[in-house]
Amino acid sequence: MQQPNRLRPFFENITFDRADNEMILNFGPQHPSAHGQLRLMLHLQQEQITKAYPDIGYLHRGMEKMAENMIYNEFMPTTDRMDYIASSSNNYGFALAVERLIGLEVPRRAKVIRMMLLETNRLMSHLFWLATTALDIGAMTVFLFAFREREYLMDLIEDYCGARLTHSAVRIGGVPLDLPDNFIPDLRKFLDKLPENIKDYEDLLDSNRIWLMRMENVGVISTEMALSWGCSGIMLRASGVEWDIRKEEPYELYDEVEFNVPVSDKGDNYARYKLYMAEMRESAKILYQVLDMYAGTQPALMAHAPQYISAPKLDIMTQNYSLMQHFVLVTQGMRPPVGEVYIPTESPKGELGYYINSQGGAYPYRLKLRAPSFWHTGILTDLLPGHYIPDVVSIIGTTNIVFGEVDR
Amino acid sequence: MRAYTPKDNVQKKPYYTDRYWVAPQVAKHNVSSDDVFAADLEAIKAKFEVLEAYIQVDQMVVIINAADNFGVIEMLKNELSYNQLSEMSAIDWLASEGKFEIFYQMLSMTKRKRLRIKCKIDEKESIQSVEKLFRSADWSEREMYDMFGVVVNNHPFMKRILMPDDWEGFPLRKTYPLQGDEFAAWYEVDKIFGKEAREIIGPENRDSARIDRYDTERFARLGHEVPRGTDISNGEPDTPLVYQETEGVFMIEKFDAEKSVVISDRDR
Numbered sequence: 001m002q003q004p005n006r007l008r009p010f011f012e013n014i015t016f017d018r019a020d021n022e023m024i025l026n027f028g029p030q031h032p033s034a035h036g037q038l039r040l041m042l043h044l045q046q047e048q049i050t051k052a053y054p055d056i057g058y059l060h061r062g063m064e065k066m067a068e069n070m071i072y073n074e075f076m077p078t079t080d081r082m083d084y085i086a087s088s089s090n091n092y093g094f095a096l097a098v099e100r101l102i103g104l105e106v107p108r109r110a111k112v113i114r115m116m117l118l119e120t121n122r123l124m125s126h127l128f129w130l131a132t133t134a135l136d137i138g139a140m141t142v143f144l145f146a147f148r149e150r151e152y153l154m155d156l157i158e159d160y161c162g163a164r165l166t167h168s169a170v171r172i173g174g175v176p177l178d179l180p181d182n183f184i185p186d187l188r189k190f191l192d193k194l195p196e197n198i199k200d201y202e203d204l205l206d207s208n209r210i211w212l213m214r215m216e217n218v219g220v221i222s223t224e225m226a227l228s229w230g231c232s233g234i235m236l237r238a239s240g241v242e243w244d245i246r247k248e249e250p251y252e253l254y255d256e257v258e259f260n261v262p263v264s265d266k267g268d269n270y271a272r273y274k275l276y277m278a279e280m281r282e283s284a285k286i287l288y289q290v291l292d293m294y295a296g297t298q299p300a301l302m303a304h305a306p307q308y309i310s311a312p313k314l315d316i317m318t319q320n321y322s323l324m325q326h327f328v329l330v331t332q333g334m335r336p337p338v339g340e341v342y343i344p345t346e347s348p349k350g351e352l353g354y355y356i357n358s359q360g361g362a363y364p365y366r367l368k369l370r371a372p373s374f375w376h377t378g379i380l381t382d383l384l385p386g387h388y389i390p391d392v393v394s395i396i397g398t399t400n401i402v403f404g405e406v407d408r
Numbered sequence: 409m410r411a412y413t414p415k416d417n418v419q420k421k422p423y424y425t426d427r428y429w430v431a432p433q434v435a436k437h438n439v440s441s442d443d444v445f446a447a448d449l450e451a452i453k454a455k456f457e458v459l460e461a462y463i464q465v466d467q468m469v470v471i472i473n474a475a476d477n478f479g480v481i482e483m484l485k486n487e488l489s490y491n492q493l494s495e496m497s498a499i500d501w502l503a504s505e506g507k508f509e510i511f512y513q514m515l516s517m518t519k520r521k522r523l524r525i526k527c528k529i530d531e532k533e534s535i536q537s538v539e540k541l542f543r544s545a546d547w548s549e550r551e552m553y554d555m556f557g558v559v560v561n562n563h564p565f566m567k568r569i570l571m572p573d574d575w576e577g578f579p580l581r582k583t584y585p586l587q588g589d590e591f592a593a594w595y596e597v598d599k600i601f602g603k604e605a606r607e608i609i610g611p612e613n614r615d616s617a618r619i620d621r622y623d624t625e626r627f628a629r630l631g632h633e634v635p636r637g638t639d640i641s642n643g644e645p646d647t648p649l650v651y652q653e654t655e656g657v658f659m660i661e662k663f664d665a666e667k668s669v670v671i672s673d674r675d676r
Binding site for chain 1: 419420421422423424431432433434436464465467469491492493494495497499500511513517520522524542543544546547555568569570571572579580584586
């Protein structure tokens with residue numbers, strides 16, 4: 001207990017306990033390397049952590065509640081605000097869940113465009129991860145390099161949908177727009193240069209003494225722990241479990257493209273870092289294959305299901321019945337059949353799932369967002385004890401948590 | 409007369425539903441159509457009572473008694489190799505049947521199968537924690553308690569997780585309004601300024617689309633424009649719309665009703 005006087009002011013963030021020399025340190029919620037609004041209560045013995053309590057909820061907006069009060073199409077822009085580093089993957093997860101609920105088949109060109117969006121988003125997210133984690137550990141150059149490449153991708157997405165961060169670039173039943181003319185050549189130009197860029201990052205980091213000290217054998221997650229905590233994505237694959245939803249339960253065109261799933265059995269920060277690098281290369285490989293698929297597709301972009309999806313603009317402007325249906329779909333919303341569905345997708349952060357319980361109404365009766373970062377934050381409770389204060393930042397970094405997604 | 413709104417479900421409802429409209433159903437398939445699921449279901453049935461089981465959108469749904477939840481999930485984990493609990497939460501059916509429905513979304517990586525265990529409990533009933541089996545349930549169960557008020561037994565740290573600790577009410581219940589209740593409107597005022605400041609500050613506006621008829625700081629009424637910040641609680645003057653600047657526009661004369669002449673002689 002503190003007894004403040006004029007010489008010894010009250011320390012707001014620190015509590016000293018004389019009896020057992022334990023200190024309680026409040027990390028966040030405004031810490032620059034907390035990657036958002038994470039508050040950690042750390043019990044310390046000297047510099048070693050004995051207990052850790054992550055405290056979340058500073059960014060809670062009640063998205064599940066909002067979803068219950070919105071028609072399905074209205075909810076799409078809200079999903080952008082979950083993982084705002086790669087928002088198209090959130091849009092896609094929601095669109096896919098509703099499509100499976102209805103039983104819609106999406107035109108092939110829309111699938112190809114969605115694949116391009118998903119993989120560019122994965123690259124953007126991984127580049128952002130690399131930049132911020134390297135910056136937290138003190139590698140400013142990598143931050144600038146990675147942001148330069150990410151900027152290029154953001155411009156590319158801006159050319160497609162007009163937005164840089166909150167894309168809303170996927171619709172239930174397809175995609176809203178065709179690719180602009182410059183998209184494919186620009187993306188190809190970027191991909192041609194990407195291996196060189198990744199090599200630059202690796203040259204700077206791979207054998208960097210400071211980087212290795214904070215990465216090697218730090219934050220080791222065992223296979224049992226990763227499975228028990230519901231880890232997914234790279235957090236799981238770095239711990240020796242070969243599980244990538246794109247490969248195991250393929251959706252979209254992932255069963256038509258060839259790519260590898262990088263796995264490591266080390267489970268430490270360094271393994272996760274290497275997997276991010278390897279995944280960027282795999283994404284590039286997928287994108288090359290998808291770029292070639294585009295040319296042979298028919299121009300349709302939205303599924304044909306008049307009961308759920310508005311007709312193309314031309315039909316709405318020329319045919320009375322299409323106009324009437326469009327009016328009903330916009331004002332009242334589509335009404336998917338009664339039933340429930342849980343659809344997982346492999347977002348850049350891990351398994352992003354949407355559970356939708358529809359009672360046949362225009363509003364979902366219950367919508368549960370399964371965001372991977374939620375459990376990747378929870379695991380800090382078990383992961384941090386035993387580590388030292390400087391490792392906290394690097395462990396938070398490699399868990400790649402985004403608080404829009406944790407708090408929803 | 410005010411329009412009737414049901415108090416047990418205050419969520420948004422469609423303003424019009426065709427009276428002949430019948431909602432279609434997502435197909436439920438027999439479990440025997442899938443060998444892996446059929447074997448799993450047999451194993452569960454041997455030890456526990458299964459109320460209903462079917463396959464919907466490629467995933468098996470098994471409905472069990474709430475008392476068996478720990479046993480069934482333990483069996484799924486240890487004997488049937490469902491090695492991850494990817495998600496769990498509740499659904500509020502209080503309005504229609506006075507019950508909560510709890511669902512556990514399980515994943516088996518070796519079998520590449522997902523199944524959902526569901527059970528129902530009464531409003532005041534509590535459920536057994538599965539945190540001993542899957543650590544991921546630690547946070548999920550806290551979130552479920554936070555959002556629905558479903559108490560979980562044998563949980564190591566049963567506390568709110570997303571909402572503040574001293575929050576009242578459970579946000580995801582259907583009786584809880586989207587914009588929050590009375591408590592929510594005063595929460596921050598009380599917390600930051602104290603209860604004595606309630607009269608000065610007033611309740612928090614939690615509806616971002618609300619328009620205040622007497623607020624001249626942020627809103628202006630067409631045809632009734634007044635200087636910003638004027639008090640108009642006792643009515644405001646009519647401001648006729650004037651489309652020309654006071655000084656007039658070059659080459660264009662302002663219309664003056666006094667000076668103008670009405671021409672009655674058509675031949676002139």
